[in-house]
Amino acid sequence: MTVEETIREQRRAKLAEIAGLGYALYPHRYDYSHELAALAAAYGGRTAEELEAERTPVRVCGRLVALRAHGKAGFAHLAQQGARLQIYVRQDAVPARDFALWKLLDLGDFIGVAGYLFRTRTGELTVHAETLEFLAKDLRPLPEKWHGLQDVERRYRQRYLDLLVNPGAREVFLRRARLIEALRAAFLARGYIEVETPMMQTLAGGAAARPFTTHHHALDLPLYLRIAPELFLKRLVVGGLERVFEINRNFRNEGISTQHNPEFTMLEFYEAYSDYRVLMDWSERLLAEAAEQVTGARAVAYGGETIDFGRCRRLGLRAAVREFWPGEAGPAPSEEELRDPRAEARLAARYNRVAREAPESRYPPVEIPPVAEPGVILTALFEAIAEPELRQPTIIHDFPLAVSPLAKAKPDEPDWVERFEIYAAGMEIANGYSELNDPEEQRRRFALQLERREGGDAEAHAMDEDYVRALEYGMPPTAGEGIGIDRLAMLLTDSASIRDVILFPLLRPREADVGAGNSEPDDRSAPAASR
């Protein structure tokens, strides 16, 4: 028998003994007078003398997270909602039955304690127990008490343990919750309404990505998990919901990395009668305020850097290529060169010669297709050269039309669109544009995508006839944007991996864990769905 099995047997035996004392093993409730945090807030300032004079009666409950028995007495700490409180149990102050229970308690068990407040010799606010209730048993040993749970894999697979023993993990997810709360409040204050659009779609549109496929039995209908809510949200703008936002999951059937999880949370929003300039201004304020509300400051520490959301630089895409052009690849291209679509392949070739020689792949080579629409190669150059260098919050604006099938063209430059992306710490965290609302033009753009799709590009957009029809009913000038919540959460929690800000990131299931947690097989999901 392993140590763990031994402990489980021992604790089951203790559970039987607890039953023998007459306690319910899984009672239904405990009526407490204070949550632990509230109790500390209310009485944390009282002196020992005041507490002694008041003898304030309290009823508290929580999980035992520290246990120091001293024979005929003992101390323990209860934990509840992240707060801790010490209790003091002595044989001559509690009923004999409760003291027998005390002797049978293990770390991890849940109990309720009624007693009065006092301060110990060392000054700690403590409940002097007068009665104990048994609430629930922990049959398995908790991870070690001061190193916590270090194994990264187990932290992800058994997040409950991570949350239980690593205070930092709890803080990350509290911050994530505060971030979403702050963003939601900001949109509601701006007159937006929150909506939910289909996660299962018959056609996965709104982004360039490979979708997951699924199937509806009753309708015998193949379905895709959405890669973006964009086309549905804009249908709502057509329908007169002129300021809408959605915070929800997108699913993209692509690689996993420190910045990519197959399901991720996106805040996407659209407002009528605005353009991308309005959204650039608004996004800047939104990010600064969110950073401040979540972390207390606009400048946040991230991986040894300080990312200051209080200042957001703006840079054209072409200007960014010029600014970060590697010196080894010769002089940076001129503005005119960058405006010339025919020069793109030549510039990329010049860059690639350096990229291939650069140490440690600092500069990844870019692909140069034999025929490319204007701006495609330039965008690839931008991503290779500039993106990793954009450490401070930066708005990159104006993108090639060829990589933006849903964005409105710039009036003075038909091959370019009114689009921007926001970068911080080398990551793309937002993408917005003036929405294309000309149905004929949209149909042409879809047709171009269709050609690419037929040419083997699995990520090219499909034709969405209903979306074009919606546009034909008329969509006001509109601007829209998506903000990657997970990546923003990474920045605001100083997390190096997206998995650290997603409670249950996707991992390959292990045989021992099949049927548990997020690796649950399909056939077991049916009863849950019918609840």
Added chain:
RNA sequence: GAGGCGGUAGCUCAAUCGGUAGAGCAUUGCCCUUUUAAGGCAAGGGUUCUGGGUUCGAGUCCCAGCCGCCUCACCA
């Protein structure tokens, strides 16, 4: 998908050049009525990720596999 690194007791970690797998916490027993990493005495606990191979001898070296992490590719 490719490359690099890792997997030792329930947890956190050791183990020299290939030579008897250890420690702390946790667990069990005894003592202990103001401790807080409580303390003292004693005890139990190992498929060294899995399967092969080399060797007198493998946690250590070699091969294959599994899982994870990092980098790259794809992407947001």
